[in-house]
Amino acid sequence: MTTTEKPADTTGMQAMSPTEPGAQTMTLSVGPQHSGSGHMRLIVELDGDIIVSAMPDPGYVHRGIEKIIELRNIIRSIPVIERPSIIDASNLNHAWVKAIEELQGVEPPARGQYLRCLINEMNRIMSHLYWLSIYGVFLGHTTMFMWPLGDRELFIDLAESLTGARITYSYLVPGGVRRDLPKGFAEEAIKRTKYFEKRLDEYENIFFKNPLFTSRAKGIGILTRERAIALGSTGPTLRGSGIDRDLRKDEPYAAYGELDFKVHTRPGGDSYSRAMVHMDEMRESSQLIRQILEKLPSGPVRRKAPIVVPRGETYARVESARGECSFYMIGEGGDKPYRARYITGSYRNLAAIPEVLKGVRLADMPTSWWSIDYWPVEADR
Amino acid sequence: MAPIVGKFKAAVNSWVAYSAGLRHLFHKPYTLRFPEQRYAVEAGFRGRHLLHLDRCTGCGICAWICPEKCITIVQRGDRWFPQYFYGRCCFCHFCTDYCPEFALEETVEYDIAEYTRELLVWSPERLAKPPAKKDNKYVFSVNGSRGASQVPEQGH
Amino acid sequence: MSLAHEREDSLVKTLKESFPSDIKEATVVRRSRINLVVAPDKIADIAVFLRDKLGYDHPSGVSAVDYNREGRFEIVYHLSSIKTRDQQDIVINLKESVPRNSPKAVSLVSVWPGVENYERESIEMFGIQFEGHPRPEKLFLNDNWDGPPPMRKEVRFPTD
Numbered sequence: 001m002t003t004t005e006k007p008a009d010t011t012g013m014q015a016m017s018p019t020e021p022g023a024q025t026m027t028l029s030v031g032p033q034h035s036g037s038g039h040m041r042l043i044v045e046l047d048g049d050i051i052v053s054a055m056p057d058p059g060y061v062h063r064g065i066e067k068i069i070e071l072r073n074i075i076r077s078i079p080v081i082e083r084p085s086i087i088d089a090s091n092l093n094h095a096w097v098k099a100i101e102e103l104q105g106v107e108p109p110a111r112g113q114y115l116r117c118l119i120n121e122m123n124r125i126m127s128h129l130y131w132l133s134i135y136g137v138f139l140g141h142t143t144m145f146m147w148p149l150g151d152r153e154l155f156i157d158l159a160e161s162l163t164g165a166r167i168t169y170s171y172l173v174p175g176g177v178r179r180d181l182p183k184g185f186a187e188e189a190i191k192r193t194k195y196f197e198k199r200l201d202e203y204e205n206i207f208f209k210n211p212l213f214t215s216r217a218k219g220i221g222i223l224t225r226e227r228a229i230a231l232g233s234t235g236p237t238l239r240g241s242g243i244d245r246d247l248r249k250d251e252p253y254a255a256y257g258e259l260d261f262k263v264h265t266r267p268g269g270d271s272y273s274r275a276m277v278h279m280d281e282m283r284e285s286s287q288l289i290r291q292i293l294e295k296l297p298s299g300p301v302r303r304k305a306p307i308v309v310p311r312g313e314t315y316a317r318v319e320s321a322r323g324e325c326s327f328y329m330i331g332e333g334g335d336k337p338y339r340a341r342y343i344t345g346s347y348r349n350l351a352a353i354p355e356v357l358k359g360v361r362l363a364d365m366p367t368s369w370w371s372i373d374y375w376p377v378e379a380d381r
Numbered sequence: 382m383a384p385i386v387g388k389f390k391a392a393v394n395s396w397v398a399y400s401a402g403l404r405h406l407f408h409k410p411y412t413l414r415f416p417e418q419r420y421a422v423e424a425g426f427r428g429r430h431l432l433h434l435d436r437c438t439g440c441g442i443c444a445w446i447c448p449e450k451c452i453t454i455v456q457r458g459d460r461w462f463p464q465y466f467y468g469r470c471c472f473c474h475f476c477t478d479y480c481p482e483f484a485l486e487e488t489v490e491y492d493i494a495e496y497t498r499e500l501l502v503w504s505p506e507r508l509a510k511p512p513a514k515k516d517n518k519y520v521f522s523v524n525g526s527r528g529a530s531q532v533p534e535q536g537h
Numbered sequence: 538m539s540l541a542h543e544r545e546d547s548l549v550k551t552l553k554e555s556f557p558s559d560i561k562e563a564t565v566v567r568r569s570r571i572n573l574v575v576a577p578d579k580i581a582d583i584a585v586f587l588r589d590k591l592g593y594d595h596p597s598g599v600s601a602v603d604y605n606r607e608g609r610f611e612i613v614y615h616l617s618s619i620k621t622r623d624q625q626d627i628v629i630n631l632k633e634s635v636p637r638n639s640p641k642a643v644s645l646v647s648v649w650p651g652v653e654n655y656e657r658e659s660i661e662m663f664g665i666q667f668e669g670h671p672r673p674e675k676l677f678l679n680d681n682w683d684g685p686p687p688m689r690k691e692v693r694f695p696t697d
Contacts (some may be wrong), residue, residue, distance in 0.1 A: 059677035066662075067688060076448040079473045143402050150411050157521040164427035164487060170473040178478060182425065195523045205401040211391040212398070229619045232596040232651030243619055251569060251626035315570060315615060315628055317597075328600045328613065328630075341600035343615075343655075348598070351651050380677055 025052055030365070032060045040376035042353070042369070046362060054357035054365075056350055062380040066342055073307055073335040074100055078170050084344060085378040086167050088127040090119045091320035092344065092378075093172045098253060099316035099327035099340070100174045103309055112176030112301040113255040118292045119162065119171055120254070120318075121285040122155045125196070127321035128278045128285075129155075131373050135275065136207065138366040139216060144207045151199055154192045161185060175305030186293045193286045200283060208279060217272035221356045221368030224269055231351040235323020236281065237372050240274030242267035247319035258295065261288050271356075271364075271371040278373070309337045322346050322373050346379035413519055413531050420531065421489075421518035427474045428491040430465060432508035436484035437462055443476035443485065452476065455505065462505035467493055488512045544624060545571055548591065555590075556583055569626040577633045577642060584614075584631070584648040592620035593629055599655035601663045605690040609634045610665055612642055614652065635665065644670040662688035 024047075031041035039060035045052045065084065069077040074096075081096045082089035094116060101107070108116070129148040136144025156166050161182050163169040171177055207213055223233065228241035238245055246263040248256040264280035266273035309331030317326035323345025332338045349372050360368050413420060422428070439461025444452040451469035454461050463476075463485075477485040490512035495501050519531040545565040552563055552573065559579035564572045575583050587593040597615040604611060614631040618624045635642050644667035646653045656667045657676040664686035667673065675682065685692050 059675070059679075062677040064687065067692075067694070071694065072448070075446055075475060075479075078475075079448045079471050153411075153521060154523065160426065161423050164425050164474065165472060168471065168473075170475070179425070182423070192523050202401050206398045209394045210398040211395055214394075215391075229594050230650050232598075232649065234597075245619065245625065314566075315630060317628075324597065326598065326615070328598070328615065330602060339600075339602045341598070341602075341613075343598040343600075347654070348651075350654055 028362075032057075040374075040379075042357075042365075044357070044362070044365065049362045051357050051360050051362060051365065054354050054369075056353045058350060058376060058380050060380070061377045065381045066340060069340050069342075070336060070338070074174065074309060074337070075307055077336075078173065079168065081342075082168050082170065083377075084381050085127070085320075085322070085346070085375050087130045087375075088123050088321040088378075089168050090116075090123045090171055091127075091318060092325055093170070094120060094254070095316060095318045095320070095325040095327050096340075097172045097174050098318060099314055099329040100309060101305070102314040102316050103312050103329065103331050104174065104305055105310075106175050106303060106305045108176040109300045109303055110255070110297045111180075111299045112303070114292055114296050115162075115177045115181070115301055116172055116254045117256060117259065118289060118296075119159065119169065119177075121288045121292065122159055124285045124321045125282050125289075126152050126155050126159075128282050131278060131321075131370075132203070132207075135367065135370055138370050139213060141207060141210075141212065144203070147199070147203065147206075151196065154196055158185070158189055158192060161188075173302070173305075174307075176300070176302030178302070180301050181296075186296075189293055190290055193289050196286055197283065200279070200286075204279070208276065213275075214272065216364055216367055217270065217275060217371070219268075219270050219272075220364050221271040221360055221371060222269050223352055223356050227355050228269065228352065231355060232348055233323070233352045234348045235319070235321070235345045235373070236274055236277045237323065237349050237352055239263065239265045240277045240371075241269040242273075247317060247324055251317070253318060255292070255295075259288060259291055261291075271368050274371040274373075307335050309334065320345050322375060322378065323348055342381055344378045344381065346373075346375045347381070349374055350379050411531070418519055418531075419515055421520050422491060424489060425487060426489045426491065427472045428488045429467065429493050429503070429512070430474075430477065430508055431486040431488045431511060432463065432505055433484045433486070434462065434505060434509045436482045437505075438482055438484075439463075440481065442479050442481060446475045446479045448473060448475065457505060463508075464505060465503045465508060466501060467503060468498055468501040542568055545569070545627065548624075548627070548629075551591070552583075552586075555586060559583060566630075569628065571627065571629045572632065573629055574632045574634075577635055580631070580633050581643050581645065581648065584645050587616060587629065587631070588648055592618045592624070594649075595619045596649040596651040596655075597628065599652050599659060601659040601665060601688075603637075603663060603688065603690045605637065608637045610637055610640050610663060612659065612665065614645065614649075616649075640665040641668060642666070643668050646671055662686055664689070 026046045028044045028046055030044055032039045041057040043055045043057055065080055068080055078093060082093050085092055129152045133145045133148040160166045163171040223241050225241050228238055242265055244263045244265045249263050261284050264277055266276050311331055311333045313330045315328045317324050325345055326343045328341035329337050330339045352372055353369050356368050439454060441454050443463050444454055449469040449471050451466045452463045455464045474487055477487055519533055522532045542565050549563045552560055559576045562574040566572050593616040595617045597617050600613040602611040611632055611634050616629045616631060642665060644656055656670055659665050660673055661675045661678045
């Protein structure tokens with residue numbers, strides 16, 4: 001912790017006394033040991049307890065994944081691609097296989113596309129639940145920390161019976177998915193999504209309507225519509241500022257073009273709006289899971305695809321839980337890409353953190369920046 | 382008028398929040414005491430590998446596709462078999478998928494922690510043993526009276 | 538999906554008419570993807586035109602690619618549009634090439650404030666200099682990293 005005096009006044013005006021606002025600021029380093037979830041640092045300049053400026057300092061969990069995937073073949077890259085955000089593994093994996101399939105010209109069979117959407121929506125719920133639990137603990141609401149983590153098990157257990165793994169599925173491969181639905185999956189999933197929606201009502205009662213939450217989220221941490229666009233925000237952050245952009249609707253991929261769902265937006269741009277967008281999306285995804293299982297066509301789930309990245313370039317993007325995840329891939333005919341640029345939702349929302357924190361009290365800092373759903377590991381890659 | 386309404390609403394919402402929590406006060410815990418109470422995973426779970434020695438040709442495709450390079454091909458007499466180092470394995474089971482002879486299989490055995498690094502190296506002979514049967518099985522279910530929780534497995 | 542790309546074609550046409558000499562190449566890669574190769578010294582003008590006239594106000598990222606055999610770096614700005622509702626799916630890849638031995642480019646932070654972090658990553662990972670960048674510091678790498686820019690092609694790691 002350091003205290004810095006403002007530079008000497010050269011205009012001849014009388015120097016302000018240290019008790020006046022703005023006369024003296026303090027620089028505070030928040031992190032890098034888990035200032036939120038994952039290692040990142042926020043360098044916060046304070047005037048009293050009001051944040052004058054905040055500068056994120058990422059890079060504590062940088063793994064150089066872009067370099068790693070240049071050096072290994074496309075199948076061996078799949079577990080690595082998932083690692084930046086294991087709570088949202090299949091969405092990131094989807095961006096990777098989509099880029100490869102666009103270059104190869106391989107289109108997965110219809111059932112494979114639906115199963116991809118199924119695991120993606122399950123993952124979106126799991127990711128939002130994890131976000132919600134951390135949000136609860138930031139507000140000192142321990143029940144909200146425990147409940148979503150407990151209810152995540154509903155979908156982790158489903159995903160386990162579908163893919164064989166609980167969190168890191170490696171389920172999507174070029175050409176389709178690795179396994180078909182197990183017996184009795186649909187009935188169990190429908191039961192669980194209905195149960196989950198009942199739980200969401202309880203969440204609303206205990207947390208989202210609770211004055212403990214609303215008084216600390218409404219009107220705090222504002223990201224205006226104009227700034228959200230200029231800073232390139234994406235995902236729930238963008239939708240929380242009143243812009244209805246969702247790649248599942250804008251550029252339908254997999255089976256999303258045939259599914260019926262709504263894009264939820266909130267006009268406020270404050271922490272409350274962003275939080276409620278997450279809440280609405282969980283309901284929507286839960287509804288989508290049932291819809292996918294209803295409309296699921298029969299047939300094969302996987303088509304043969306070679307382990308090769310043909311010559312050419314593509315820019316493939318999907319809507320992950322934290323926003324747009326994209327791959328700019330350049331192939332030169334080998335079994336590995338020449339270059340695969342990996343831009344994730346958290347990385348794009350990193351620019352919004354200083355904007356959101358400006359003018360917020362220090363006590364409201366965790367809730368404000370966590371409402372962006374910034375996942376440091378996903379941003380650092 | 383508006384501030385009074387707002388305060389009234391806040392008081393109601395506070396009470397709603399309390400009652401939502403209080404209803405869960407007398408429930409049993411979610412969690413299992415692990416070594417005594419064990420969680421049952423379904424068949425198809427990607428646990429440790431089972432190697433069929435008779436089918437394996439030692440071609441080494443598993444070692445080639447392995448993302449973590451945890452597989453070494455070792456010699457036994459005049460044949461070659463994979464040897465796994467579970468300290469690095471990420472249980473993606475691409476080796477199982479890509480095995481042309483179907484010599485590898487997933488098992489439901491997930492608790493393979495050991496005290497030393499050396500014990501995490503699984504020789505082909507050890508991989509060929511089928512997993513030991515374990516009891517005290519619990520499964521996750523939403524059918525119970527209190528909603529989602531771990532319940533003892535039916536028909537066990 | 539139709540094979541005709543009216544929206545993309547009209548965008549390319551507008552761009553070519555407005556900057557006949559500065560746009561080296563403008564192609565429709567597939568539905569909703571446009572590649573635009575421009576001269577590095579004119580990129581700022583074209584960027585302002587894209588933002589103000591065509592409504593490409595939402596930066597999706599910046600990629601740098603090391604073409605070491607051709608002796609150049611390619612910097613690619615991925616742009617999408619929020620303003621124009623019917624172009625919600627279009628991504629314009631705005632590309633410029635800088636020579637590998639003196640990699641200097643113009644920073645576009647003044648046009649799209651959101652590209653600041655991506656350009657910072659290109660600075661540390663490829664050693665490209667962006668003129669006019671407000672914070673040309675390390676983003677992900679250690680501040681005391683003194684090795685070569687790690688994403689360049691000649692930097693190899695012995696593990697794979």
